[in-house]
Amino acid sequence: xxxxxxxxxxxxxxxxxxxxxxxxxxxxxxxxxxxxxxxxxxxxxxxxxxxxxxxxxxxxxxxxxxxxxxxxxxxxxxxxxxxxxxxxxxxxxxxxxxxxxxxxxxxxxxxxxxxxxxxxxxxxxxxxxxxxxxxxxxxxxxxxxxxxxxxxxxxxxxxxxxxxxxxxxxxxxxxxxxxxxxxxxxxxxxxxxxxxxxxxxxxxxxxxxxxxxxxxxxxxxxxxxxxxxxxxxxxxxxxxxxxxxxxxxxxxxxxxxxxxxxxxxxxxxxxxxxxxxxxxxxxxxxxxxxxxxxxxxxxxxxxxxxxxxxxxxxxxxxxxxxxxxxxxxxxxxxxxxxxxxxxxxxxxxxxxxxxxxxxxxxxxxxxxxxxxxxxxxxxxxxxxxxxxxxxxxxxxxxxxxxxxxxxxxxxxxxxxxxxxxxxxxxxxxxxxxxxxxxxxxxxxxxxxxxxxxxxxxxxxxxxx
Amino acid sequence: xxxxxxxxxxxxxxxxxxxxxxxxxxxxxxxxxxxxxxxxxxxxxxxxxxxxxxxxxxxxxxxxxxxxxxxxxxxxxxxxxxxxxxxxxxxxxxxxxxxxxxxxxxxxxxxxxxxxxxxxxxxxxxxxxxxxxxxxxxxxxxxxxxxxxxxxxxxxxxxxxxxxxxxxxxxxxxxxxxxxxxxxxxxxxxxxxxxxxxxxxxxxxxxxxxxxxxxxxxxxxxxxxxxxxxxxxxxxxxxxxxxxxxxxxxxxxxxxxxxxxxxxxxxxxxxxxxxxxxxxxxxxxxxxxxxxxxxxxxxxxxxxxxxxxxxxxxxxxxxxxxxxxxxxxxxxxxxxxxxxxxxxxxxxxxxxxxxxxxxxxxxxxxxxxxxxxxxxxxxxxxxxxxxxxxxxxxxxxxxxxxxxxxxxxxxxxxxxxxxxxxxxxxxxxxxxxxxxxxxxxxxxxxxxxxxxxxxxxxxxxxxx
Numbered sequence: 001x002x003x004x005x006x007x008x009x010x011x012x013x014x015x016x017x018x019x020x021x022x023x024x025x026x027x028x029x030x031x032x033x034x035x036x037x038x039x040x041x042x043x044x045x046x047x048x049x050x051x052x053x054x055x056x057x058x059x060x061x062x063x064x065x066x067x068x069x070x071x072x073x074x075x076x077x078x079x080x081x082x083x084x085x086x087x088x089x090x091x092x093x094x095x096x097x098x099x100x101x102x103x104x105x106x107x108x109x110x111x112x113x114x115x116x117x118x119x120x121x122x123x124x125x126x127x128x129x130x131x132x133x134x135x136x137x138x139x140x141x142x143x144x145x146x147x148x149x150x151x152x153x154x155x156x157x158x159x160x161x162x163x164x165x166x167x168x169x170x171x172x173x174x175x176x177x178x179x180x181x182x183x184x185x186x187x188x189x190x191x192x193x194x195x196x197x198x199x200x201x202x203x204x205x206x207x208x209x210x211x212x213x214x215x216x217x218x219x220x221x222x223x224x225x226x227x228x229x230x231x232x233x234x235x236x237x238x239x240x241x242x243x244x245x246x247x248x249x250x251x252x253x254x255x256x257x258x259x260x261x262x263x264x265x266x267x268x269x270x271x272x273x274x275x276x277x278x279x280x281x282x283x284x285x286x287x288x289x290x291x292x293x294x295x296x297x298x299x300x301x302x303x304x305x306x307x308x309x310x311x312x313x314x315x316x317x318x319x320x321x322x323x324x325x326x327x328x329x330x331x332x333x334x335x336x337x338x339x340x341x342x343x344x345x346x347x348x349x350x351x352x353x354x355x356x357x358x359x360x361x362x363x364x365x366x367x368x369x370x371x372x373x374x375x376x377x378x379x380x381x382x383x384x385x386x387x388x389x390x391x392x393x394x395x396x397x398x399x400x401x402x403x404x405x406x407x408x409x410x411x412x413x414x415x416x417x418x419x420x421x422x423x424x425x426x427x428x429x430x431x432x433x434x435x436x437x438x439x440x441x442x443x444x445x446x447x448x449x450x451x452x453x454x455x456x457x458x459x460x461x462x463x464x
Numbered sequence: 465x466x467x468x469x470x471x472x473x474x475x476x477x478x479x480x481x482x483x484x485x486x487x488x489x490x491x492x493x494x495x496x497x498x499x500x501x502x503x504x505x506x507x508x509x510x511x512x513x514x515x516x517x518x519x520x521x522x523x524x525x526x527x528x529x530x531x532x533x534x535x536x537x538x539x540x541x542x543x544x545x546x547x548x549x550x551x552x553x554x555x556x557x558x559x560x561x562x563x564x565x566x567x568x569x570x571x572x573x574x575x576x577x578x579x580x581x582x583x584x585x586x587x588x589x590x591x592x593x594x595x596x597x598x599x600x601x602x603x604x605x606x607x608x609x610x611x612x613x614x615x616x617x618x619x620x621x622x623x624x625x626x627x628x629x630x631x632x633x634x635x636x637x638x639x640x641x642x643x644x645x646x647x648x649x650x651x652x653x654x655x656x657x658x659x660x661x662x663x664x665x666x667x668x669x670x671x672x673x674x675x676x677x678x679x680x681x682x683x684x685x686x687x688x689x690x691x692x693x694x695x696x697x698x699x700x701x702x703x704x705x706x707x708x709x710x711x712x713x714x715x716x717x718x719x720x721x722x723x724x725x726x727x728x729x730x731x732x733x734x735x736x737x738x739x740x741x742x743x744x745x746x747x748x749x750x751x752x753x754x755x756x757x758x759x760x761x762x763x764x765x766x767x768x769x770x771x772x773x774x775x776x777x778x779x780x781x782x783x784x785x786x787x788x789x790x791x792x793x794x795x796x797x798x799x800x801x802x803x804x805x806x807x808x809x810x811x812x813x814x815x816x817x818x819x820x821x822x823x824x825x826x827x828x829x830x831x832x833x834x835x836x837x838x839x840x841x842x843x844x845x846x847x848x849x850x851x852x853x854x855x856x857x858x859x860x861x862x863x864x865x866x867x868x869x870x871x872x873x874x875x876x877x878x879x880x881x882x883x884x885x886x887x888x889x890x891x892x893x894x895x896x897x898x899x900x901x902x903x904x905x906x907x908x909x910x911x912x913x914x915x916x917x918x919x920x921x922x923x924x925x926x927x928x
Contacts, residue, residue, distance in 0.1 A: 030629070030758065063751075071629065071754040072723035085724050085759075117602040125807075126597060130590055138581040138910065141775035165494070165535070177641070177801040184800050207798070214799040259536035260549050287527075290535040294494065295549075311605035313806030334671070335678040336648050337641040341805045342777030343589075446602065 021056050025064045033073050033084055042084040044074065107418035108453040112249060112396035112441030113312075119364060119447075120311045124356045125347065131354070132346035140342055146333040148175025148318075148340060151349040156318055159352050160304070164280050165290030167297040168320045174329055175340050176317040178305045179276060180211055185336065186239070186274060186301065186319070187215035189328045195238035201229045202429045203250050208241065208276075209429065221429035227255035231262040239272045240265075244292045245280045249427050249439040251390010251398050259292050266299035272325065273300045279308045279394040281361045284369045286392075298322045306348065308395055308443075309361050316344055368395060371442045371450060375457075382458030395443035398424070399461065400435060407436040410460065419456045485520050489528045497537050497548055506548040508538065571882035572917040576713060576860035576905030577776075583828060583911075584775045588820045589811065595818070596810035604806055610797045612639025612782075612804060615813040620782055623816050624768070628744050629754030631761040632784045638793055639804050640781040642769045643740060644675055649800065650703070650738060650765065650783070651679035653792045659702035665693045666893045667714050672705065672740075673893065685893040691719035695726040703736045704729075708756045709744045713891045713903040715854015715862050723756050730763035736789065737764045743772045743858040745825045748833045750856075762786045770812065772859055772907075773825055780808055832859060835906045835914060839921075846922030859907035862888070863925065864899060871900040874924065883920045 032038040044050070047065055051058040065082050068074045076082045132151075140149065147153060153170035160166040176182035190198065198212045202221040209219050220237050223230045228247050231254075234240045242262060244254035254262075266273050275292050283289065293302035297320075305317030321329055333339070351357050372391050379386050379399060387400040401407060407423035414421045424437040445453045496502040509517070511525040518525070529546050532538040540546045596615075604613065611617060617634035624630040640646035654662065662676045666685040673683050684701050687694045692711050695718075698704045706726060708718035718726075730737050739756050747753065757766035761784075769781030785793055797803070815821045836855050843852050843863060851864040865871060871887035878885045888901040902925075909917045 030754075034631070034758070067751055067754070069720050070717065072720045072727070072756060072759050075720065075724070085720075086728070114606050117605045120602065120605050122597050126590075126594055129593060133586050133590060138584065141581045141584050141777040142578050143776045167498070177805075180798075181801040211799050214796075253534070256533050256536045256539070256549075260539070263536065264550070287531055290494075290531070292536060294498070295536050311806075312607045312802075313605040315801060315803065315805045332678075334644075335675050336800055337645040337779060338776075339779065341641075341779045341808050342775075344805050344808060 021054075022060045022064050025054075025056075025061065026067055029064065029068055030073060038084045040084055040086045044082045044084070046081065106415075106420040108449055108456055109420045109444050110440050110442065110453055110457060111420050111422050111444055112439045114441060114444045115308050115311065115364065115395060116367070116443050116446060117311055117313075119367070121356065121360050124360070125310075125351065128351040128354060128356060129343065129347040132350040133343065135350075136342075136346050140346065144339055144342065146330050146339050147173060149342060149345040149349065152345045152352075155349040155352040159357070160291075160302070160318075160320065163358075164277065164288070164302075164304070165294050166302050166320055167294045168302070172321050172323065172326050174319045174321060174326070174333065175345060176303075176305070176319055177315040177337065177340050178307055178312065178317040179278060179303050180207060181315070181337075182303050182317055182319045183208055183211050183241070183274070184215070185329055185332050186272075186325075187212050187217055188332050189325065190239050190272075191215050191217055192328070192332070193238065197237050199234045199237035199240035200429065201241065201243065201247065203424070203427045204241070204243070204248060204429065206426060212241075219429065224250055226252065228252050228258050229254060229262075231258050231265060234262070234265050234269075234271060236269060237271060239274060241274045241276060242292070243276045243278065245277055245283070245289050246390070246393040248276070248278065248394075249390075249396060249398065249424065251392075251394065251396070253289050253392070254292070259295065262292070263296040263299065266296060271299075272322075275300050275302050277302060277304045280304065281309050282365055282368055282395060283393040284365070284372060284391075288393075293320060298324070301325065309357070309364070314344055314348075316340060316348055367447075368443050372397065374450075374454060375440065375442045378454045378458045379461065383461035386461050396439055396441045399438040399440050401437055401461075403436075405436060405461075407438065410438065414456070414460050417456055417460065419453060419460065421457065421460075485518075486524045486528050489518075489520075489525065490531055493528065493532055494537055502548045504548055504550045508546045508548070510545065570879075570884040572913055572920055573884045573908050574904050574906065574917055574921060575884050575886050575908055576903045578905065578908045579772050579775065579828065579859060580831070580907050580910060581775055581777075583831070585820065585824050588824070589774075589815065592815040592818060592820060593807065593811040596814040597807065599814075600806075600810050604810065608803055608806065610794050610803050611637060613806060613809045613813065616809045616816075619813040619816040623821070624755075624766070624782075624784065627822075628741065628752065628766075628768075629758050630766050630784055631758045632766070636785050636787065636790050638783045638785060638790070638797065639809060640767075640769070640783055641779040641801065641804050642771055642776065642781040643742060643767050644671060645779070645800075646767050646781055646783045647672055647675050647705070647738070648679070649793055649796050650789075651676050651681055652796050653789065654703050654736075655679050655681055656792070656796070657702065661701050663698045663701040663704035664893065665705065665707065665711065667888070667891045668705070668707070668712060668893065670890060676705075683893065688714055690716065692716050692722050693718060693726075695722050695729060698726070698729050698733075698735060700733060701735060703738060705738045705740060706756070707740045707742065709741055709747070709753050710854070710857040712740070712742060712858075713854075713860060713862060713888065715856075715858065715860070717753050717856070718756070723759065726756070727760040727763065730760060735763075736786075739764050739766050741766060741768045744768065745773050746829055746832055746859060747857040748829070748836060748855075752857075757784060762788070765789065773821070773828070778808055778812075780804060780812055831911075832907050836861065838914075838918060839904065839906045842918050842922045843925065847925035850925050860903055860905045863902040863904050865901055865925075869900060869925075871902065874902065878920070878924050881920055881924065883917060883924065885921065885924075 047058055047061040051061045069076050074082050075085045153173040156173055157168045157170045160168050197218040197220050199220045199222050202223050212219055222233050262273050291302050293300040302320040306314050376388055379388050385402045388397050390398040411423045422439050424439055511522055515522040515525045533540050538546050539549045617637040620637055621632045621634045624632050661682040661684050663684045663686050666687050676683055686697050726737055755766050757764040766784040770778050840852055843850050849866045852861050854862040875887045885902050
């Protein structure tokens with residue numbers, strides 16, 4: 001029952017219910033000190049007096065005082081009275097929480113970078129988690145190998161060799177928390193080796209540029225032409241980041257001659273190629289282009305993740321590393337986060353070896369291919385002046401706008417109609433790009449919203 | 465059926481079975497190029513000739529060649545023959561995988577730092593995962609707030625306020641990948657602010673010192689006496705790391721006067737106290753000492769994790785941040801790993817709000833308290849000359865050896881008897897510590913091994 005306690009000139013509102021008397025007393029005293037109601041140095045009543053006021057046992061009050069002394073709220077000298085500790089108390093304006101980020105999902109979202117999250121195989125994933133946890137030894141739940149669980153590295157080695165032609169053994173895989181995290185660790189390794197910059201495609205993920213520069217490295221932009229990155233311009237950079245299977249965001253595959261050139265550059269200069277195979281599972285019109293890494297496993301880091309094939313929220317990816325880099329990455333990783341979540345790792349291993357991963361990727365590939373075809377048809381019909389490229393693979397297409405259609409204006413107009421699209425500009429490294437285009441992520445909307453999103457995009461681009 | 469193909473002076477062993485003819489041909493060609501069997505520049509037979517040799521359709525060979533050209537293994541000029549690409553092929557010694565780390569768990573393990581992993585509540589965790597995934601919106605599986613899922617931050621704010629007295633709102637929590645990861649991010653923020661060092665307890669986790677120095681900061685060791693860290697020696701460090709509830713590894717609680725001093729230091733100098741509450745849930749002989757952070761939420765970062773309460777393999781922890789630091793941490797975190805695994809986050813939120821976390825911690829507290837009592841009894845009986853301290857809380861005790869018992873010798877002798885224990889020496893920052901002791905992690909062994917571990921420890925320390 002609430003009661004007000006007035007003594008030593010202080011009113012305290014106390015909720016003293018049942019067995020929670022002591023906890024309630026402590027909470028009330030903490031609040032009073034924190035709020036400044038009881039100022040520094042304030043002398044508290046003796047435990048005997050307060051116990052009598054409150055009609056509780058004296059020990060309850062004495063214990064509460066002792067607890068708050070241990071926590072530093074109060075001070076007590078032997079044989080003297082209990083007081084509010086010095087310099088503790090005034091409400092702390094610096095502790096004010098920051099404002100939450102703006103919430104609210106747009107009605108229609110064609111932003112690139114996400115698969116259809118509504119297609120995440122929840123039941124199959126949970127079933128794999130159950131099987132994985134039933135089979136895992138207790139020790140698996142402890143601190144482990146910074147490379148990741150052996151079950152997952154074995155499963156990945158089999159999958160990547162089979163599906164992507166990667167030259168890989170379980171021993172040279174490091175499980176990461178997604179591509180960006182792998183790039184973070186690699187950037188720190190490059191910097192620790194004395195490197196000062198990374199060659200990066202002039203169109204690419206701004207977040208990746210930020211990751212590299214946060215490690216103290218400069219970015220050397222490498223122009224991209226119709227054959228992909230102009231790898232001859234890697235120069236003497238100690239590392240170069242490429243998206244060979246499907247340039248992000250422009251969408252072409254790196255020309256075979258360029259692949260060979262990049263490998264030759266790595267062999268000649270000792271530079272490291274980082275192959276970002278972010279959507280290698282999704283190729284629609286012919287067999288997937290195999291990983292470039294297999295051409296020179298001693299010089300290429302192969303990197304992938306489940307962010308496009310399953311869900312970015314899992315934060316699981318992998319690096320396949322040349323022997324020379326492996327030890328440095330393994331040494332650098334524990335300083336950041338030791339290793340990835342073990343239960344997720346074991347679940348993914350079970351999901352791959354049980355065939356669930358392949359089934360999911362196959363289903364997703366069919367669904368995205370159908371979306372890709374519908375996107376191409378819709379724009380050919382509604383906006384034939386818009387040139388759609390980069391659609392042989394992946395989850396996004398480039399919609400090149402004709403002269404006179406300004407990218408920013410189109411993006412703004414779309415937003416006014418509840419449709420989120422992104423312009424190419426934000427992906428360019430070097431100021432204003434030479435073309436106006438939208439980067440359309442056609443995998444992003446859930447199925448029920450795809451038709452509506454497409455209709456709005458068509459209407460938007462039809463109006464010139 | 466395996467067959468050998470001999471043409472152009474090259475023998476290739478091909479497995480051409482059923483519908484896998486083309487895949488088999490490609491794999492064989494890749495292997496031959498990779499192994500050097502087909503050297504750079506080697507001219508391949510025309511697709512017509514090879515198809516005839518192999519008795520397969522010409523298109524099969526042509527498609528395989530095209531695929532390997534796309535992948536960079538072969539080159540083809542229009543109207544000319546197909547050749548092995550230049551500079552590709554020789555087996556790459558640098559690609560040799562590194563040796564796997566030594567495996568094998570010791571029979572008896574009393575190393576500190578781990579809870580009893582066999583007690584991980586697998587069924588309850590899976591049930592929480594099922595409920596969490598059923599309730600989660602699809603968008604939760606995408607890229608999200610670097611602070612972590614709102615469900616988990618709400619659950620943690622309630623739990624930390626209730627169980628640890630932390631002054632917290634969901635808005636100023638950042639979910640981390642364990643304490644070490646949080647310290648990694650904080651160290652980078654301190655460095656980015658221009659800080660050059662961190663004050664750290666002279667006895668502590670070497671891994672934490674490594675994390676701080678990896679961020680380019682120096683470590684200022686702060687001596688620890690019977691009252692905990694001598695916080696008067698923080699000086700003008702921009703940040704100080706403390707284990708107030710249970711000094712690691714020495715085991716005392718930070719004296720109330722020292723807590724107040726540390727807070728005063730932070731207010732006076734603008735320094736940040738990082739409170740590592742690594743085992744705050746486990747206090748045995750009186751009510752837990754509340755978090756120091758509540759004394760000055762504007763100056764103290766409160767940090768905890770599930771590594772002791774559930775399992776380190778989950779890689780989940782939290783930072784409760786003063787408003788002034790929150791934005792910097794939120795800005796720095798995505799450069800590393802964006803955020804923690806969403807499914808684990810949602811599961812932990814459900815586990816906490818459903819009461820499973822409290823139940824598990826209560827059960828674990830009882831079990832560890834019993835172990836703690838048995839350890840103290842066993843050593844009092846078998847080795848009364850060994851002084852056991854730091855046992856009021858946590859998952860480890862300090863066994864101080866009498867003069868004449870050398871720590872390294874005891875550790876080595878234990879290893880000879882299948883018992884892993886750790887000496888204090890490895891935790892000291894400043895050369896040779898002034899005392900000889902074992903840091904005994906009594907939570908580590910599974911229940912069936914605890915009695916045996918205890919018996920061996922007793923026998924080991926009895927023999928002086």
